[in-house]
Amino acid sequence: MDGALGRASVSRKRRQPENDHKLGWTTLSSRVAWQGRFPVFEDEIAADLDGRRHTYTYLASRARAVAVLAQDDDGRILTVREYRHPLKEVVCDLPMGSIGPDEEPRAAALRELREETGYAALSADSYGAIHPIPALTRLRLEFFRARGLEYVGHDRDRSEILQTEWIPLEAVLSGINDGRFHVGALPLGVLLADARGQLDRDQDDR
Missing domain, CATH: 3.90.79.10 (Nucleoside Triphosphate Pyrophosphohydrolase)
Structure with missing residues (x-):
C-alpha cells in the first residue's frame, strides 16, 4: 500500500496502544446458529493472549x-x-x-x-x-x-x-x-x- 492511504493506515496503527495485540481473539470456526430476519452467528474463538477458548454469539444484522x-x-x-x-x-x-x-x-x-x-x-x-x-x-x-x-x-x-x-x-x-x-x-x-x-x-x- 502506498500514497496518502498507505500513510494514513500506518499512522492509525502507530496510535494504537502497544499491548492491544494481547486483547484480541482469533476466530476458529463460525456457523449460523439460527436463521430469521437477522441471522444469529455462533463463533468459536481463542484468546491471542493465552489460547483460552470461548463460544461467542452475535447478531448478523445489516452492517x-x-x-x-x-x-x-x-x-x-x-x-x-x-x-x-x-x-x-x-x-x-x-x-x-x-x-x-x-x-x-x-x-x-x-x-x-x-x-x-x-x-x-x-x-x-x-x-x-x-x-x-x-x-x-x-x-x-x-x-x-x-x-x-x-x-x-x-x-x-x-x-x-x-x-x-x-x-x-x-x-x-x-x-x-x-x-x-x-x-x-x-x-x-x-x-x-x-x-x-x-x-x-x-x-x-x-
Missing part, C-alpha cells in the same frame, strides 16, 4: 445504517414516535434505517427522511459515525445533517406506524439529560451534533 438530524427555522428537531417491540413501548427517535446493498449512505439518509417523515431535503451531510452496540452486532450508524426541508408526503413501509413530532431543541437536550429520551439515535445524534457545531441555536444561546 450499515443512517440516522438523520433535521431542524426547522425555529430550531426544533424533527423526530418520529414509533413502537419498538423489544422494549414494549413507544419511543421518540430520529428518522433512521438501513442502507441498501448498492446504496450510498447519503442517498439512504434522504430516502429514510422522506419515507418516515414526508420531508425531502436539499442536502444531507455526514457529521460522524459510531458502532452503537459492538458486543452484539457490527452495525455502523452514520449521522447526517439534513437541510432545506420541504414537505412532499411520506412513503412508509407497511410495517411502520409512525408519528412525526417537532420538538424544541432545549426540550430535547433537557429530555436527554433527565432520561426521557434514552433510546436509539436521538441522544447520540443530538449530542454528537452539538459537540461538532451542527446544531442551529438561537442567537442568544451561541
Whole structure:
C-alpha cells in the first residue's frame, strides 16, 4: 500500500496502544446458529493472549445504517414516535434505517427522511459515525445533517406506524439529560451534533 492511504493506515496503527495485540481473539470456526430476519452467528474463538477458548454469539444484522438530524427555522428537531417491540413501548427517535446493498449512505439518509417523515431535503451531510452496540452486532450508524426541508408526503413501509413530532431543541437536550429520551439515535445524534457545531441555536444561546 502506498500514497496518502498507505500513510494514513500506518499512522492509525502507530496510535494504537502497544499491548492491544494481547486483547484480541482469533476466530476458529463460525456457523449460523439460527436463521430469521437477522441471522444469529455462533463463533468459536481463542484468546491471542493465552489460547483460552470461548463460544461467542452475535447478531448478523445489516452492517450499515443512517440516522438523520433535521431542524426547522425555529430550531426544533424533527423526530418520529414509533413502537419498538423489544422494549414494549413507544419511543421518540430520529428518522433512521438501513442502507441498501448498492446504496450510498447519503442517498439512504434522504430516502429514510422522506419515507418516515414526508420531508425531502436539499442536502444531507455526514457529521460522524459510531458502532452503537459492538458486543452484539457490527452495525455502523452514520449521522447526517439534513437541510432545506420541504414537505412532499411520506412513503412508509407497511410495517411502520409512525408519528412525526417537532420538538424544541432545549426540550430535547433537557429530555436527554433527565432520561426521557434514552433510546436509539436521538441522544447520540443530538449530542454528537452539538459537540461538532451542527446544531442551529438561537442567537442568544451561541
